[in-house]
Amino acid sequence: MSDQRFDPSVADGRWQRAWDEAGTFRADSASNKPKSYVLEMFPYPSGRIHVGHVRNYTMGDVLARYKRMTGHEVLHPMGWDAFGMPAENAAMEKGVHPGGWTRANIAHMKSQLKRLGFALDWSRELATCEPEYYGHEQALFLKLYEAGLVYRKESEVNWDPVDMTVLANEQVIDGKGWRSGAVVERCKLSQWFLKITQFAEELLDGLGTLDQWPDKVRLMQENWIGKSRGLQFAFDLSNGERLEVYTTRPDTIFGATFVAVAPDHPIAQQVAAMNCDAAKFIEQVKRGGTTAAELETAEKLGFDTGIGARHPFTGDYLPVFIANFVLMDYGTGAIMAVPGHDQRDFEIATKYGLPIPRVVAASADEADKPFAGEAESGEGVLVNSDFLDGMSVEDAKREVIARIEAEGRGKGQTVWRLRDWGVSRQRYWGTPIPFIHCAKCGIVPVPKDQLPVVLPEDVDFQTPGNPLERHPTWKHTTCPSCGAEANRETDTLDTFVDSSWYFLRFASQPADRPFDPAEVAQWLPVEQYIGGIEHAILHLLYARFWTRALNHLGMIDFAEPFASLFTQGMVTHETYSREEGGREVWFGPEEVTRGKDSATLIADGAPVTIGKVVKMSKSKKNVVDPDAMVDRYGADAVRWFMLSDSPPERDLPWSEAGIEGCGRFVQRLWRLFGTVQPGVSGADQALDRKVAQTVVGAAADIEALSFNKAVARIYELTSAVEKTAPSASRNAAIRTLVLLAAPMMPHLAEEAWTQVGGEGFVADAAWPEVDPALLVEDEVTIAVQVKGKLRDTLTVAKGLAQAELEALALASDKVQRSLDGAPVRKVIVVPDRLVNIVA
């Protein structure tokens, strides 16, 4: 046995079938073991699994298998985030139906996942594009509607005037449509919204309970929600009207030198109606995309309306500008501009020659210090500000709010950066929004007994625009309340809605309801959720909101869906390219031969440029096909590579050498597993200790998802066992190694399990127990430093007294030599760790 190679092409499939037949990974909600729900973000069925998926699902799999070994009933399901734009793009480009394309992709990707031996409960598989899923989503949407959390309002979209279609942000490139190349216009449509802002305070406070989420994600969500205390107040305008502005810096009110309104603010519209130049300005700034990044990086532009705004304290008239960086969605859509202490205002003031007074300075005697080419937004004391002079920023804020409130001109207000969630998409491949537009009755929800509203199959993608809108019959229906002819809503839901409750559907899948509350109560919240950092804000915030909304409706009894969150890094690979005909042409790793410092294209033998190591993407062709890797090295080697070396939260650079090394280690373990010698006796206490430390350490590492550290421990133990002579301890160590390897290399471990005397599946075996006495160390190594530099080490009994440590350290030759007769001024002793002698 020991000189045979482990053959994954035989073993992998055998164990995968055996687990399937035994139903090993089916989650039993009737079990009385403690429950554990391990979930990875479900994939979009783009066509093929990529290495990033493999990494994500391997991490979840190790945890799920480990949890099983530590006595938990584990729910570890998989499904498909199956609605979305790529299916419609495929339909347009290849003439295939989005449904057929998506379902074929799912079938293929499922077979790819199966080959990796993931401990998934496939009986709970779901795809969001099936009416059995999205019908329940429609029912939930109507529940939210009844609860007053759904409404319609006008909102801007990217409009491609040539293709006559709404574009997603990613379809707008440099302000132009990706297919037509036409300059994109911003245009207003009446759309559906969810009142996530009603939960702003809750979502913010809830972050405090999520102590097993990464701080960075909580911080990002906190900033996204963006609670700020500010002042809303009115300026009297020279035209007799009043203008409400909102500011987070009322303390700087004496530094305001102009007032600015958003291009779609009523004042701006009013001016535009009478002034051609204003209208042109507004038209100009409304060109281009709608994203915040685009708006904020665009050149700051302003248009002086000629209107004046009377300063509430000085009585001076400030010019009112229309400015492209003022957002209609935030605050009142109008601001007081303080160029000295806001960078955007600074740029406008510089451009249009407006004064830039200083009203905050480091100290009172710096009141006239000039600005160094940019605004200063830091702390300090108020200067040049009348009754505020000498106050801190915080005190001045309070004072201004109090005075404005006393005058009845405005009031202190909490404003949120978070906006309501627009869920309307003018697209086919999504969940139909279950409403009917009736000329008489207005907007009427589809009655529950008529759900699901099913997407039509016969759709045409050869003409641009929304196929639901153009479909000859689908939208024509009758009004549920008056029976007259009426139209179905042709918008579909944002796919983030699909992913906002799928984790509930995994827990139970009744046909007549979205989920069974009792089953959901058993499994939820998800004990460990794992996915990419790119979802830190939107998906995770929407899922939290949806969960809280259902909680308010009394449908579930918890408020947060994911108790613990882990965000993994990306899988990256270097890129290969060449200039051809003035543009960069990319080549895949399988198309080139990699030398030490160079690479050549196999096709023509000529060199290619080795580019940066970046996230694997189709456009740069730096992708590695997991199937090919499984073919060559087996599932366990691929899994092991995913876990080795890189800490899981960081990016993992794919390397051919790395995966080869993993393949070798699988064989090395296999050889070691074959060296168990029955009938050998004798203990090896050093090995017993090493085994005990490894078991405890690896368990802690896996629970912390520090798989790279668990991997390093297994390497160490493997080397240690290899070096020892046969003994009962050695046999036991090998058996333990099989168990330690089981979550990570399940096929190899199953294959070896019976050899080392195991029964049944190793997947069902218990995690090894450890004698705590073996973990107690009796000797420690002490670092001896002189002035903070290491000069010697001492091996002493653990717990040795400070005075003795000090004496031993001073007795060291090396210490005496580096002291070189200098008098000892101070000695710092950290028991069991180090002695630092300061001379």
Next chain:
RNA sequence: GCGGGCGUGGCGGAAUGGUAGACGCCGGGGACUUAAAAUCCCCUGAGCCUUGCUCGUGUGGGUUCGAGUCCCACCGCCCGCACCA
């Protein structure tokens, strides 16, 4: 632009404020072999006056007996920015 993160040998990385570089990859040397593959052993941060010494964790400052770790400023890269998923 704004918000968040990361930066340690040739490479991936390890290190409760306490021995920097565990573990792996690559590379070098050796053993075994007719030979190769496979496997095993040893070496592998840089430099030097090599019983050892000096330098060294993106850059520049600071706190501390002691800083990869804490603080300040900067540089570079990555993620997100509400219609990509």
